[in-house]
Amino acid sequence: MKHIVVNGAFNPGNSGGPLFQSGDSKVIGVVVAKFHLYPPQVAQTIQMMQAPGGAGVSSFGLTDEHGERYSDAQITGMVLAEFYKATQVMIGEAISVSELRAFLNKKRAEVQ
Numbered sequence: 215m216k217h218i219v220v221n222g223a224f225n226p227g228n229s230g231g232p233l234f235q236s237g238d239s240k241v242i243g244v245v246v247a248k249f250h251l252y253p254p255q256v257a258q259t260i261q262m263m264q265a266p267g268g269a270g271v272s273s274f275g276l277t278d279e280h281g282e283r284y285s286d287a288q289i290t291g292m293v294l295a296e297f298y299k300a301t302q303v304m305i306g307e308a309i310s311v312s313e314l315r316a317f318l319n320k321k322r323a324e325v326q
Contacts, residue, residue, distance in 0.1 A: 217310070217313075218242070220233065222306060223306075232245075233245055233308040243309055244308055247307040249306070249307070260295050264288050264292055266288070
């Protein structure tokens with residue numbers, strides 16, 4: 215399958231959206247993937263830091279709506295998680311319109 219590698223910002227929710235040719239209204243592909251700048255271990259580390267009991271009692275003294283105290287690691291993990299989610303991805307992938315048409319035609323023929 216032919217894919218187009220794009221140097222541009224693809225964000226959560228862009229999958230299935232059109233990819234336009236620069237300076238034109240012609241659709242040349244459909245967004246199918248994005249590549250995060252961070253390895254999966256970063257997300258795992260952030261999740262572990264956010265977990266209850268991540269590390270000690272908080273010196274920040276922050277509590278949740280139930281009065282439970284957050285540890286320093288949990289607070290750090292929450293901040294990193296927001297940063298991780300907000301970072302724009304600069305490499306994306308789209309499938310070309312010609313390949314999408316070929317795929318859809320093949321599936322249509324299989325169903326008939």
